[in-house]
Amino acid sequence: TKPPIDFFAAIQELKQEMNAVILAHYYQDPDIQDIADYIGDSLGLSRQAASTDADVIVFAGVHFMAETAKILNPDKLVLLPDLAAGCSLADSCPPQAFAAFKATHPDHLVISYINCTAEIKAMSDIICTSSNAVEIVRQISKNQPIIFAPDRNLGQYVMQQTGRDLLLWQGSCIVHETFSERKILQLQAEYPEAEVIAHPECESTLLRHAKYIGSTTALLKYCQQSTTKVFIVATEPGIIHQMQKQEPDKIFIPAPPTTNSCACNECPYMRLNSLEKLYLAMKNRTPEIKLAEKTRLAALKPIQKMLEMSH
Numbered sequence: 001t002k003p004p005i006d007f008f009a010a011i012q013e014l015k016q017e018m019n020a021v022i023l024a025h026y027y028q029d030p031d032i033q034d035i036a037d038y039i040g041d042s043l044g045l046s047r048q049a050a051s052t053d054a055d056v057i058v059f060a061g062v063h064f065m066a067e068t069a070k071i072l073n074p075d076k077l078v079l080l081p082d083l084a085a086g087c088s089l090a091d092s093c094p095p096q097a098f099a100a101f102k103a104t105h106p107d108h109l110v111i112s113y114i115n116c117t118a119e120i121k122a123m124s125d126i127i128c129t130s131s132n133a134v135e136i137v138r139q140i141s142k143n144q145p146i147i148f149a150p151d152r153n154l155g156q157y158v159m160q161q162t163g164r165d166l167l168l169w170q171g172s173c174i175v176h177e178t179f180s181e182r183k184i185l186q187l188q189a190e191y192p193e194a195e196v197i198a199h200p201e202c203e204s205t206l207l208r209h210a211k212y213i214g215s216t217t218a219l220l221k222y223c224q225q226s227t228t229k230v231f232i233v234a235t236e237p238g239i240i241h242q243m244q245k246q247e248p249d250k251i252f253i254p255a256p257p258t259t260n261s262c263a264c265n266e267c268p269y270m271r272l273n274s275l276e277k278l279y280l281a282m283k284n285r286t287p288e289i290k291l292a293e294k295t296r297l298a299a300l301k302p303i304q305k306m307l308e309m310s311h
């Protein structure tokens, strides 16, 4: 029998051979995070994709992220280890229905969260991520009505932070809506010194218990800077790998889901990727992200606008 493949070594070798860069999101399995050249939130990953001089981008994340990398790099090969790695939030905004919604509000500016398909991006004026949504909305004139899509929770959070009234598309993320408020309160009673930190994709009923709210990168930074030792982390628990690495003496408790019977605080799409699939994608140069040029060009404009408008 053949010896088992050392995926770490094989991936490193392929990376050199192909002049590839591996970009990974914080919700990936720890071993994928450990082999990545860059780990980040959606904004950081977009910036990396916009500036890389590699020939091949291997995207360890979900489809809309790899698609964004392709929109920014039409001539590069962009690989996604498993094309089924989608996103419930992106799925909650089908292009046809969104086009009809937009048509009934022709005077509205469309700001879309990056967690959407290229077709939705192509219908948007500006893209935002969880780290710049508030900053971007603040730059829009107060008289300008805005449609915010597809995440109603992030939209509501932006409304609360900016005092603006946004017309919200009613989409949401299955992972961030799974956390149990009751169990978080129980944990707080058990660990009175603990701070709840949360991602703005969580519902407002949960966010009101959070000491700090931010994107994955912002949450990570907050844990490093805070003097607190115990955190209840209300986002996908993949990020805890980095938190624990950077702050080995602090305690990070994943916010529990409502049901005990599943690990449903883990993103089922993000977790489709594995080191083996990453290796095979590189070896076989497939599955590749492809996009119609017309859609790509239309989707590029609001992404560029975002990059210009955020610091």
Ligand code: 13P
Residues within 6 Å of the ligand: 040, 041, 042, 043, 115, 129, 130, 131, 173, 199, 201, 214, 215, 216, 217
């Ligand atoms: P950020 O990493 O940009 O905060 O996004 C979180 C998320 O849900 C990505 O799918």
Ligand code: SF4
Residues within 6 Å of the ligand: 027, 062, 086, 087, 088, 089, 090, 115, 173, 174, 175, 176, 236, 267, 268, 269, 270
């Ligand atoms: Fe989509 Fe939610 Fe998974 Fe992020 S965590 S990829 S928003 S389903």
